[in-house]
Amino acid sequence: MGNPCAVIGVGQTRYRTKRLDVSIAGLVREAALRALEDAGLTFADIDAVVMGKAPDLFEGVMMPEAYLADALGARGKPVMRVHTAGSVGGSTGIVAAGLINGGVHDRVLVVAWEKQSESNATWALTTHPPYNASLVVGAGGYFAPHIRAYIRRSGAPDHIGTLVAVKDRRNALKNPYAHLRIPGISREMVEATPMLWEPIRYLETCPSSDGACAMVLASESAARRAPRPPAWVHGAAMRSEPIFFAGRDTVNPRAGRDCAADLYRQAGITEPRDQLDCAEVYVPFSWYEPMWLENLGFCGEGAGWKLTEAGATALAGDIPWNPSGGVLSSNPIGASGLIRFAEAALQVRGLAGEHQIDGARLALGHAYGGGAQFFAMWIVGSAKP
Amino acid sequence: MSRGRPTTAGPGRDVAVVAFTQTDLTTEYSGLSEVELLAPVIHEIKERTGLSRFGFTCSGSCDYLAGAPFSFVSALDAVGAWPPISESHVEMDAAWAMYEAWVRLQHGDIDTALVYGFGKSSQGDLRQIMTLQLDPYYLAPLGPDQVSLAALQAQAYLRRCGAKEDDLRAVAARSRAAGLANPHAPDLPEPAADDPYEVAPLRSYDVAPITDGAAAIVLAAGDTARELCDRPAWIRGIDHRADAHALGARDLSRAESARLAGERAGATRAGATRSAGIEVAELHAQFSHEELMLCEALGLSDDVTINPSGGALAANPVMATGLIRIGEAAARIFDGTARRALGHAAAGPCLQQNLVCVLEGDVDG
Numbered sequence: 001m002g003n004p005c006a007v008i009g010v011g012q013t014r015y016r017t018k019r020l021d022v023s024i025a026g027l028v029r030e031a032a033l034r035a036l037e038d039a040g041l042t043f044a045d046i047d048a049v050v051m052g053k054a055p056d057l058f059e060g061v062m063m064p065e066a067y068l069a070d071a072l073g074a075r076g077k078p079v080m081r082v083h084t085a086g087s088v089g090g091s092t093g094i095v096a097a098g099l100i101n102g103g104v105h106d107r108v109l110v111v112a113w114e115k116q117s118e119s120n121a122t123w124a125l126t127t128h129p130p131y132n133a134s135l136v137v138g139a140g141g142y143f144a145p146h147i148r149a150y151i152r153r154s155g156a157p158d159h160i161g162t163l164v165a166v167k168d169r170r171n172a173l174k175n176p177y178a179h180l181r182i183p184g185i186s187r188e189m190v191e192a193t194p195m196l197w198e199p200i201r202y203l204e205t206c207p208s209s210d211g212a213c214a215m216v217l218a219s220e221s222a223a224r225r226a227p228r229p230p231a232w233v234h235g236a237a238m239r240s241e242p243i244f245f246a247g248r249d250t251v252n253p254r255a256g257r258d259c260a261a262d263l264y265r266q267a268g269i270t271e272p273r274d275q276l277d278c279a280e281v282y283v284p285f286s287w288y289e290p291m292w293l294e295n296l297g298f299c300g301e302g303a304g305w306k307l308t309e310a311g312a313t314a315l316a317g318d319i320p321w322n323p324s325g326g327v328l329s330s331n332p333i334g335a336s337g338l339i340r341f342a343e344a345a346l347q348v349r350g351l352a353g354e355h356q357i358d359g360a361r362l363a364l365g366h367a368y369g370g371g372a373q374f375f376a377m378w379i380v381g382s383a384k385p
Numbered sequence: 386m387s388r389g390r391p392t393t394a395g396p397g398r399d400v401a402v403v404a405f406t407q408t409d410l411t412t413e414y415s416g417l418s419e420v421e422l423l424a425p426v427i428h429e430i431k432e433r434t435g436l437s438r439f440g441f442t443c444s445g446s447c448d449y450l451a452g453a454p455f456s457f458v459s460a461l462d463a464v465g466a467w468p469p470i471s472e473s474h475v476e477m478d479a480a481w482a483m484y485e486a487w488v489r490l491q492h493g494d495i496d497t498a499l500v501y502g503f504g505k506s507s508q509g510d511l512r513q514i515m516t517l518q519l520d521p522y523y524l525a526p527l528g529p530d531q532v533s534l535a536a537l538q539a540q541a542y543l544r545r546c547g548a549k550e551d552d553l554r555a556v557a558a559r560s561r562a563a564g565l566a567n568p569h570a571p572d573l574p575e576p577a578a579d580d581p582y583e584v585a586p587l588r589s590y591d592v593a594p595i596t597d598g599a600a601a602i603v604l605a606a607g608d609t610a611r612e613l614c615d616r617p618a619w620i621r622g623i624d625h626r627a628d629a630h631a632l633g634a635r636d637l638s639r640a641e642s643a644r645l646a647g648e649r650a651g652a653t654r655a656g657a658t659r660s661a662g663i664e665v666a667e668l669h670a671q672f673s674h675e676e677l678m679l680c681e682a683l684g685l686s687d688d689v690t691i692n693p694s695g696g697a698l699a700a701n702p703v704m705a706t707g708l709i710r711i712g713e714a715a716a717r718i719f720d721g722t723a724r725r726a727l728g729h730a731a732a733g734p735c736l737q738q739n740l741v742c743v744l745e746g747d748v749d750g
Contacts, residue, residue, distance in 0.1 A: 056454075057454050061525075062515075064518075066738065069628075076626060076641075083448075084474050101492050239471060
């Protein structure tokens with residue numbers, strides 16, 4: 001993967017339903033300035049900016065990186081804009097890291113964001129070109145049948161989704177940036193909420209959030225001069241497969257398995273559950289935790305729900321998943337993948353605050369998108385690979 | 386002799402454009418979906434290189450042209466992404482997808498990359514759609530369209546350097562004549578001096594035509610490039626830069642970010658006004674004055690052949706146009722008409738973002 005790359009700065013905005021106090025530019029700048037402060041740098045130290053967000057229809061601004069160049073101090077610098085559906089936050093992190101790996105730059109600012117309050121994401125996801133029938137309304141309508149297929153295949157009991165919803169919201173109470181912070185969150189509270197798309201209840205879905213996340217990525221020489229501990233990238237991988245074709249396994253997609261295999265090979269991981277200390281995985285609907293536990297090889301096929309049920313993925317479990325509260329607690333869509341990558345970095349830097357996993361040295365960041373067909377993942381560690 | 390490397394410490398792996406394909410570029414909707422447009426181009430480039438799998442794939446497109454989110458998702462159907470592929474997408478002209486692929490090849494673990502871009506501007510009102518790219522709080526609500534903003538820039542440029550509307554028409558006339566000789570470009574009539582203004586000083590021929598089309602490029606590194614292509618177009622320098630978005634914050638009469646990118650890519654020697662041995666340049670000029678501004682910014686002198694393909698003024702499939710400029714520049718190296726060529730892409734209002742790629746053939750072909 002070329003030259004070493006490290007995360008030396010992380011910045012997040014508080015995630016909320018509506019950030020009416022800031023423009024889009026103000027939102028991304030807030031995250032960027034926090035990442036720069038963490039890295040002890042200013043915009044003047046940055047060589048290039050890589051930006052990611054989900055479809056432009058979400059805010060109604062086409063290719064907004066052009067407008068945002070000014071707010072991100074990018075005048076006279078290279079600016080790139082990545083878009084790979086829901087996985088975009090992860091892909092953006094990987095494209096930015098690629099500039100360091102390739103020896104092109106020493107310090108890259110990566111920013112991902114969404115300001116969902118400026119538009120209506122479910123509407124934006126539901127339009128289709130004139131030749132295709134619109135089969136679903138919103139992401140939940142698309143994913144619910146795949147979840148039902150998982151439940152049938154694995155024989156998982158009905159309450160597993162509820163357990164994930166409660167666990168991630170409990171974690172969110174320890175994360176000051178999290179959007180959904182629900183005191184006293186319980187199974188009863190989740191089960192009392194309306195059914196949206198069988199078997200997904202209201203509190204088993206992610207919220208719609210405004211927010212931005214930024215990181216400063218650095219070459220080895222630049223990382224050595226950083227004021228706080230770096231998180232070193234041990235591996236990064238992307239995989240894509242077509243959305244519709246006969247025989248495609250939409251429950252346990254091959255692109256996810258291949259992506260993880262490539263990632264683990266780079267990072268020297270053979271037993272992810274044993275070797276990784278924690279994971280920030282893109283779980284926008286509760287049931288995707290057991291599904292991705294299997295897809296990512298943390299257990300055998302059909303056994304994911306047993307890990308969840310046994311508490312293995314809780315903060316006190318042997319492999320905590322989404323200690324930050326995850327996508328279920330904060331979902332500025334285009335940023336959600338980068339937040340996973342950034343939270344993994346915070347863990348191995350020892351800077352995750354109240355939701356820090358003691359002694360975390362190796363962590364996974366994961367994102368997926370489209371019809372569970374685009375995957376982006378990285379592993380970061382406290383030691384240089 | 387200068388190798389034309391970026392002036393900053395940069396990567397060193399030799400990477401070349403080894404193949405380029407494009408659709409016929411049509412000024413009217415041809416009845417094809419994006420996938421149908423793209424599939425023959427991908428098929429052709431796979432056949433030409435003999436490759437069916439690539440180390441990396443990257444594309445460029447714009448949801449607002451398709452009028453729907455995720456236009457790149459179905460495009461994947463044209464690529465043959467099974468088994469799953471290592472792939473990414475930029476919501477930019479595909480020239481930036483090629484930049485991403487070039488960076489990826491610098492990592493050293495893969496040897497080939499497929500890059501493609503596509504766009505159908507026939508299916509909307511491009512002039513108005515581009516307004517949605519402007520600052521959504523202070524500029525877009527005023528409703529300035531792409532051509533009006535370009536006309537502002539044209540006025541600023543003409544005023545500063547004393548060029549006349551005849552000079553603009555000469556650019557358009559040369560581009561359209563070259564387009565007639567380009568089998569992929571539409572046949573556009575010779576500009577007439579009394580053609581009506583779109584927005585003064587720009588007349589209809591000064592504005593790139595509405596065009597549908599798609600294009601693909603294959604990049605390869607080192608010996609693989611030599612195996613795949615008789616005369617690879619080696620990327621000796623590639624760089625891109627953004628200017629401020631706010632039009633009032635910059636000198637609209639100059640393409641400052643193009644100058645910077647050109648310097649970093651080794652197209653110009655820093656501080657010098659003459660190009661560093663460039664013989665042919667393919668410039669992504671969507672308006673006649675942009676070509677003149679870009680020649681100035683890149684230090685391209687009169688002896689450089691500009692846009693032998695006809696350029697964007699002959700055919701402008703938005704989101705693929707920049708990639709096609711690099712492809713056409715590479716094609717001049719493939720066919721031996723040039724040893725050193727430049728491909729350029731632009732994005733954003735009034736040449737806000739510019740990418741410059743300097744290509745070179747081996748001395749003995």
